[in-house]
Amino acid sequence: MMKDKKILLAGCCCLFTLAAPAQEKRVFSLDECKAMAVEYNVQVKNGQLDVETARQTRKEAFTKYFPSISASGTTYKADDNLIKATLPPIPPLGMETPMEVGVLEQGSMVTVSAMQPVFSGGQIVNSNKLAKVAFEASELQYDMTKDQVTLETEEHYWKIVSLKETVKTLDVLDSLLSSLYKDVNLAVETGITTRNDLLTVRLKQNELNSTRLEVENGLALSRMALCQFIGLPLDSANYIDVPDFTASILAPENYRVDHQAALYGLSGYRLLDKNVEVHQLKRKIKFGEQLPSVGVGVSYAHEDLMDRNRNHVVMMATVSIPITDWWSGHHKVRRSRMEERKAVNQREDGAEQLQLKMQQSWHSLTEAHKQIALAESAIEESSENVRMQTANYQAGTSTLSELLDAQSLFRQSRNRYTDACITYQTRLTQYLIDTGQ
Structure with a gap:
């Protein structure tokens, strides 16, 4: 037709x-x-667009059944060490005078997490x-x-x-x-x-x-x-x-x-x-x-700080109760x-x-x-x-x-x-x- x-x-x-x-x-x-x-006719065309808009809204609502996944990354380079300390003299180690030491002048971190709603x-x-x-x-x-x-x-x-x-x-x-x-x-x-x-x-x-x-x-x-x-x-x-x-x-x-x-x-x-x-x-x-909302999730983090690479995996569960x-x-x-x-x-x-x-x-x-x-x-x-x-x-x-x-x-x-x-x-x-x- x-x-x-x-x-x-x-x-x-x-x-x-x-x-x-x-x-x-x-x-x-x-x-x-x-x-x-x-x-x-223009009125009919606009009606078709309204139907398509509603269809996309329905598809958007369906995505809420799936986990929400987020990722973030951070890297930095400071003009000086972020953490400083002064070590006292240690003669047995050959340190006759106080020594200035510092860490975290530069580094990076990447995090990926996923949360699955269980009950809302x-x-x-x-x-x-x-x-x-x-x-x-x-x-x-x-x-x-x-x-x-x-x-x-x-x-x-x-x-x-x-x-x-x-x-x-x-x-x-x-x-x-x-x-x-x-x-x-x-x-x-x-x-x-x-x-x-x-x-x-x-x-x-x-x-x-x-x-x-x-x-x-x-x-x-x-x-x-x-x-x-x-x-x-x-x-x-x-x-x-x-x-x-x-x-x-x-x-x-x-x-x-x-x-x-x-x-x-x-x-x-x-x-x-x-x-x-x-x-x-x-x-x-x-x-x-x-009502309370319950969710479970997992988070993965990779850090490169103080010249050390480390990986972390964290399992989590959240319960939110709207008391007030x-x-x-x-x-x-x-x-x-x-x-x-x-x-x-x-x-x-x-x-x-x-x-x-x-x-x-x-x-x-x-x-x-x-x-x-x-x-x-x-x-x-x-x-x-x-x-x-x-x-x-x-x-x-x-x-x-x-x-x-x-x-x-x-x-x-x-x-x-x-x-x-x-x-x-x-x-x-x-x-x-x-x-x-």
Whole structure:
């Protein structure tokens, strides 16, 4: 899968390089956009880095199981002997006068030691468990980031689709107004109506052109936003497109799941559960700090002092008892226990919020589906209204204003239908994410 994505991006880059002179566009499907966003979006990349950071922290914690080894070396050269003494006269040895003697003018020492923790109140074990839980939490957070990026990608994608449909509606209205302008111009020339009606149509055409300019500018910016989100250069916005809108709507009941059963599989709930585990382990670590720690070790030393080389091997065992910290440590443990209870309360509250969010998402989805049916009915009614008003205007039984109003309502109904379908698609994605599907 990863290889296919890389091949896809490489193909896209080659396409953009060749597209400039040919002015050819590449059409991206929604699935392609989501796949590229998950692969190349900055938020996802940072999420991957967070996971890798947690993985390295876990590996760091594992090293605490092994002995800690240290080495040191010292060498010196003094300007005089560090230890001096005066020997009294010893006539039998031929020493008739006092003699100055000294040692340690120069020397060196090398020491290597290793300490193996035997018992540390469970701090090492629990720290490793804590690092493992933190790593699992980072993976859950990464999954949630990918879900959010997927949702935002759909929003950018459907924004382009919506604007393209708006352009199509403007094309239909432009055709209607052009035809109407010819009819009114002919009526003015034959003296049936005044030039005021012709001016009214012309103003509507200017208004339509102004709206078209705004929509086209919005479409260009939306394409750039999509490029930035899926990891493509901004200057490639002129050479990408998305498929035209096709309504493929399934009823919400096809996606309905048991919210209570879905709760425990949600990344958000599992993250709350991990938060409780984190505070439980922190409490155990605080408790372990109050217990004695035991370690064993060995030390090797080599010295070159007073012109003599000597080696030493020392076996050692250490026991550390935090006597003076017991009082304050008792309060630390109680404080960490309270933090643990807070995490449990947050999990219970978060579970209720997640269930509420699923229910709200479901209601929003069903509402969006009903809006589609209403919008379809409005299109049929407004289309028939335009046909009737056009016929009535040509027959002289309705005014130009009524016909223009009918065309405006037709435009609004088409846009409302497209927006309703797109809203349903985005809310469907939101519901699937909220229920862990």
